Amino acid sequence: MNEAKLLPQEYYLSTDVVSVAKNLLGKHLVVSSNGIKTSGAIAETEAYRAPDDRACHAHLNKFTKRTKTMFEPGGTAYIYLCYGIHHLFNIVTAPQGTAHAILIRATSPIEGWETQQLRRKIPKHKYDISNGPGKVSQALAISKQYNGTTIFKEDDAIQIWDHGMDIKPSRIIAGPRVGIGYARESCNLPWRFRIKDNPWTSKPNHVFYPDWPTVDTYGNSI
DNA sequence: CACGGGATCGTCT
DNA sequence: GACGATCCCGTGT
Numbered sequence: 001m002n003e004a005k006l007l008p009q010e011y012y013l014s015t016d017v018v019s020v021a022k023n024l025l026g027k028h029l030v031v032s033s034n035g036i037k038t039s040g041a042i043a044e045t046e047a048y049r050a051p052d053d054r055a056c057h058a059h060l061n062k063f064t065k066r067t068k069t070m071f072e073p074g075g076t077a078y079i080y081l082c083y084g085i086h087h088l089f090n091i092v093t094a095p096q097g098t099a100h101a102i103l104i105r106a107t108s109p110i111e112g113w114e115t116q117q118l119r120r121k122i123p124k125h126k127y128d129i130s131n132g133p134g135k136v137s138q139a140l141a142i143s144k145q146y147n148g149t150t151i152f153k154e155d156d157a158i159q160i161w162d163h164g165m166d167i168k169p170s171r172i173i174a175g176p177r178v179g180i181g182y183a184r185e186s187c188n189l190p191w192r193f194r195i196k197d198n199p200w201t202s203k204p205n206h207v208f209y210p211d212w213p214t215v216d217t218y219g220n221s222i
Numbered sequence: 223c224a225c226g227g228g229a230t231c232g233t234c235t
Numbered sequence: 236g237a238c239g240a241t242c243c244c245g246t247g248t
Contacts, residue, residue, distance in 0.1 A: 083238090
Protein backbone atom coordinates (compact mmCIF):
# COMPACT_ATOMS: atom_id res chain seq x y z
CA MET A 1 0.00 0.00 0.00
CA ASN A 2 1.24 3.50 -0.82
CA GLU A 3 2.19 5.89 1.92
CA ALA A 4 -0.48 8.46 2.69
CA LYS A 5 0.28 11.91 1.32
CA LEU A 6 -1.17 15.32 2.19
CA LEU A 7 -2.37 16.82 -1.08
CA PRO A 8 -0.17 19.83 -1.94
CA GLN A 9 -1.48 23.16 -3.16
CA GLU A 10 -0.40 22.37 -6.73
CA TYR A 11 -3.07 19.67 -6.80
CA TYR A 12 -5.76 22.31 -6.42
CA LEU A 13 -4.36 24.78 -8.94
CA SER A 14 -5.70 22.84 -11.93
CA THR A 15 -8.10 24.80 -14.12
CA ASP A 16 -10.04 21.61 -14.86
CA VAL A 17 -12.40 21.58 -11.89
CA VAL A 18 -14.51 18.77 -13.34
CA SER A 19 -11.54 16.41 -13.52
CA VAL A 20 -10.42 17.34 -10.02
CA ALA A 21 -13.94 16.66 -8.72
CA LYS A 22 -13.70 13.13 -10.10
CA ASN A 23 -10.14 12.64 -8.85
CA LEU A 24 -11.09 13.60 -5.30
CA LEU A 25 -13.28 10.51 -4.97
CA GLY A 26 -11.60 8.10 -2.57
CA LYS A 27 -9.36 10.75 -1.02
CA HIS A 28 -9.64 11.23 2.73
CA LEU A 29 -11.17 14.39 4.16
CA VAL A 30 -9.50 14.86 7.55
CA VAL A 31 -10.69 17.39 10.12
CA SER A 32 -8.95 18.18 13.39
CA SER A 33 -11.14 20.29 15.62
CA ASN A 34 -10.58 20.88 19.34
CA GLY A 35 -7.95 18.15 19.36
CA ILE A 36 -10.36 15.60 17.98
CA LYS A 37 -9.56 14.08 14.60
CA THR A 38 -12.24 12.59 12.41
CA SER A 39 -12.12 11.67 8.75
CA GLY A 40 -14.04 10.15 5.88
CA ALA A 41 -13.34 8.97 2.38
CA ILE A 42 -14.89 11.24 -0.22
CA ALA A 43 -17.70 9.38 -1.95
CA GLU A 44 -19.55 12.14 -3.80
CA THR A 45 -18.64 15.54 -5.23
CA GLU A 46 -20.03 18.31 -7.41
CA ALA A 47 -18.10 20.76 -9.58
CA TYR A 48 -19.01 24.46 -9.82
CA ARG A 49 -17.31 26.65 -12.37
CA ALA A 50 -17.46 30.41 -12.80
CA PRO A 51 -17.98 32.38 -14.86
CA ASP A 52 -20.10 30.32 -17.28
CA ASP A 53 -21.86 27.93 -14.85
CA ARG A 54 -25.20 29.41 -13.79
CA ALA A 55 -25.39 27.20 -10.70
CA CYS A 56 -22.12 28.59 -9.36
CA HIS A 57 -22.45 31.30 -6.70
CA ALA A 58 -19.84 33.26 -8.65
CA HIS A 59 -21.72 33.02 -11.95
CA LEU A 60 -20.48 35.78 -14.28
CA ASN A 61 -17.74 36.29 -11.67
CA LYS A 62 -20.20 37.87 -9.27
CA PHE A 63 -18.03 39.14 -6.43
CA THR A 64 -19.70 39.59 -3.05
CA LYS A 65 -18.81 39.21 0.58
CA ARG A 66 -19.86 35.58 0.34
CA THR A 67 -18.28 34.65 -3.00
CA LYS A 68 -14.95 36.35 -2.48
CA THR A 69 -13.58 33.15 -0.95
CA MET A 70 -14.15 31.39 -4.27
CA PHE A 71 -11.68 33.74 -5.91
CA GLU A 72 -8.91 32.72 -3.51
CA PRO A 73 -6.18 30.35 -4.75
CA GLY A 74 -6.84 26.63 -5.08
CA GLY A 75 -6.57 24.79 -1.76
CA THR A 76 -8.82 27.21 0.14
CA ALA A 77 -11.93 26.08 2.03
CA TYR A 78 -15.18 27.73 0.88
CA ILE A 79 -17.84 27.15 3.53
CA TYR A 80 -21.21 28.86 3.56
CA LEU A 81 -24.51 28.55 5.37
CA CYS A 82 -27.33 26.90 3.44
CA TYR A 83 -31.01 27.25 4.39
CA GLY A 84 -29.92 28.96 7.58
CA ILE A 85 -28.87 25.64 9.10
CA HIS A 86 -26.29 23.71 7.12
CA HIS A 87 -22.63 24.54 6.68
CA LEU A 88 -21.62 23.26 3.23
CA PHE A 89 -17.96 22.50 2.59
CA ASN A 90 -16.33 23.24 -0.75
CA ILE A 91 -12.76 23.14 -1.99
CA VAL A 92 -11.63 26.08 -4.10
CA THR A 93 -9.60 25.11 -7.18
CA ALA A 94 -7.71 26.98 -9.92
CA PRO A 95 -5.27 29.88 -9.44
CA GLN A 96 -6.33 33.02 -7.59
CA GLY A 97 -8.97 35.01 -9.45
CA THR A 98 -10.69 32.00 -11.04
CA ALA A 99 -13.76 31.03 -9.01
CA HIS A 100 -13.98 27.26 -9.27
CA ALA A 101 -15.05 25.03 -6.37
CA ILE A 102 -15.97 21.47 -5.53
CA LEU A 103 -18.78 20.66 -3.10
CA ILE A 104 -18.14 17.56 -0.99
CA ARG A 105 -21.52 15.84 -0.85
CA ALA A 106 -20.76 12.59 0.95
CA THR A 107 -18.06 10.69 2.82
CA SER A 108 -17.74 7.21 4.25
CA PRO A 109 -16.47 7.30 7.82
CA ILE A 110 -12.84 6.32 8.39
CA GLU A 111 -11.51 7.73 11.68
CA GLY A 112 -13.70 8.52 14.68
CA TRP A 113 -16.85 6.61 13.83
CA GLU A 114 -18.20 6.94 17.34
CA THR A 115 -17.58 10.67 17.41
CA GLN A 116 -19.30 11.12 14.08
CA GLN A 117 -22.30 9.11 15.20
CA LEU A 118 -22.57 11.17 18.38
CA ARG A 119 -22.39 14.46 16.48
CA ARG A 120 -25.05 13.25 14.09
CA LYS A 121 -27.21 11.88 16.90
CA ILE A 122 -27.87 8.66 15.05
CA PRO A 123 -27.57 5.02 16.08
CA LYS A 124 -24.77 2.88 14.82
CA HIS A 125 -24.85 1.42 11.33
CA LYS A 126 -26.90 4.04 9.60
CA TYR A 127 -25.85 5.24 6.17
CA ASP A 128 -27.08 8.75 6.68
CA ILE A 129 -24.18 9.48 8.98
CA SER A 130 -22.61 11.53 6.18
CA ASN A 131 -24.49 10.93 2.91
CA GLY A 132 -25.24 14.57 2.22
CA PRO A 133 -23.29 17.84 2.32
CA GLY A 134 -24.88 19.12 5.51
CA LYS A 135 -24.40 15.76 7.19
CA VAL A 136 -20.73 15.62 6.23
CA SER A 137 -20.12 18.93 7.96
CA GLN A 138 -22.03 17.86 11.06
CA ALA A 139 -20.21 14.52 11.29
CA LEU A 140 -16.76 16.06 10.81
CA ALA A 141 -17.42 19.27 12.78
CA ILE A 142 -16.88 21.58 9.81
CA SER A 143 -18.36 25.05 10.19
CA LYS A 144 -18.07 28.53 8.72
CA GLN A 145 -15.22 29.31 11.09
CA TYR A 146 -12.94 27.56 8.59
CA ASN A 147 -14.15 29.56 5.59
CA GLY A 148 -11.13 30.99 3.79
CA THR A 149 -8.58 28.75 5.50
CA THR A 150 -6.05 26.68 3.56
CA ILE A 151 -6.29 22.90 3.47
CA PHE A 152 -2.81 21.89 2.27
CA LYS A 153 -0.52 22.86 5.15
CA GLU A 154 0.75 20.41 7.76
CA ASP A 155 -1.16 22.06 10.60
CA ASP A 156 -4.34 23.03 8.78
CA ALA A 157 -7.55 21.99 10.53
CA ILE A 158 -9.01 20.62 7.30
CA GLN A 159 -6.86 18.52 4.97
CA ILE A 160 -7.20 16.07 2.11
CA TRP A 161 -4.99 12.99 2.16
CA ASP A 162 -4.22 10.68 -0.74
CA HIS A 163 -3.99 7.06 0.32
CA GLY A 164 -3.23 5.88 -3.18
CA MET A 165 -6.70 4.41 -3.65
CA ASP A 166 -7.76 5.93 -6.94
CA ILE A 167 -11.28 5.13 -8.08
CA LYS A 168 -11.33 3.60 -11.55
CA PRO A 169 -13.26 5.62 -14.15
CA SER A 170 -15.62 2.70 -14.63
CA ARG A 171 -16.66 3.01 -10.98
CA ILE A 172 -17.51 6.72 -11.20
CA ILE A 173 -21.14 7.65 -11.84
CA ALA A 174 -21.79 11.10 -13.29
CA GLY A 175 -25.13 12.87 -13.14
CA PRO A 176 -26.82 16.24 -12.78
CA ARG A 177 -26.17 18.27 -9.66
CA VAL A 178 -28.68 18.43 -6.82
CA GLY A 179 -30.96 21.33 -5.96
CA ILE A 180 -30.02 23.72 -8.71
CA GLY A 181 -33.12 23.64 -10.89
CA TYR A 182 -33.04 27.41 -11.08
CA ALA A 183 -29.78 27.25 -13.03
CA ARG A 184 -31.55 26.93 -16.39
CA GLU A 185 -29.17 25.79 -19.13
CA SER A 186 -26.57 24.70 -16.59
CA CYS A 187 -28.90 22.47 -14.60
CA ASN A 188 -28.33 19.35 -16.68
CA LEU A 189 -24.55 19.41 -16.75
CA PRO A 190 -23.31 16.02 -15.47
CA TRP A 191 -21.02 17.50 -12.87
CA ARG A 192 -22.08 15.40 -9.90
CA PHE A 193 -19.84 12.41 -9.30
CA ARG A 194 -20.26 9.48 -6.97
CA ILE A 195 -18.67 6.12 -6.46
CA LYS A 196 -20.64 3.26 -7.95
CA ASP A 197 -22.06 0.83 -5.39
CA ASN A 198 -21.01 3.05 -2.51
CA PRO A 199 -23.85 3.14 0.02
CA TRP A 200 -22.68 6.30 1.72
CA THR A 201 -23.52 8.58 -1.21
CA SER A 202 -26.72 10.62 -1.13
CA LYS A 203 -30.00 9.45 -2.57
CA PRO A 204 -31.07 7.70 -4.67
CA ASN A 205 -27.99 5.51 -4.49
CA HIS A 206 -28.26 4.42 -0.90
CA VAL A 207 -31.75 3.01 -1.15
CA PHE A 208 -30.31 -0.02 -2.90
CA TYR A 209 -28.45 -0.98 0.25
CA PRO A 210 -30.84 -2.15 2.97
CA ASP A 211 -28.05 -3.88 4.87
CA TRP A 212 -24.80 -2.60 6.29
CA PRO A 213 -22.24 -3.09 3.51
CA THR A 214 -19.46 -5.62 3.50
CA VAL A 215 -17.18 -3.47 1.36
CA ASP A 216 -15.67 -0.06 1.96
CA THR A 217 -15.30 2.93 -0.36
CA TYR A 218 -12.56 1.16 -2.25
CA GLY A 219 -14.36 -2.15 -2.64
CA ASN A 220 -12.34 -3.93 0.04
CA SER A 221 -13.96 -6.23 2.57
CA ILE A 222 -14.69 -4.77 5.97
C1' DC B 223 -40.80 4.78 -0.31
C1' DA B 224 -42.87 9.24 -2.10
C1' DC B 225 -44.21 13.48 -0.92
C1' DG B 226 -44.77 17.84 1.63
C1' DG B 227 -43.74 21.24 4.89
C1' DG B 228 -41.13 23.45 8.68
C1' DA B 229 -36.79 24.89 10.58
C1' DT B 230 -33.76 29.08 10.48
C1' DC B 231 -30.56 32.91 9.03
C1' DG B 232 -26.92 34.95 6.12
C1' DT B 233 -26.83 37.06 1.87
C1' DC B 234 -28.26 39.85 -1.75
C1' DT B 235 -31.88 42.72 -4.10
C1' DG C 236 -38.16 40.94 2.12
C1' DA C 237 -37.25 36.76 -0.49
C1' DC C 238 -34.81 32.83 -1.02
C1' DG C 239 -31.57 29.05 -0.90
C1' DA C 240 -25.63 23.81 -3.77
C1' DT C 241 -30.48 20.80 2.97
C1' DC C 242 -32.31 17.87 6.46
C1' DC C 243 -35.78 15.73 9.17
C1' DC C 244 -40.15 14.27 10.39
C1' DG C 245 -44.93 13.30 9.55
C1' DT C 246 -48.36 11.43 6.58
C1' DG C 247 -50.14 8.21 3.21
C1' DT C 248 -49.76 4.04 0.35
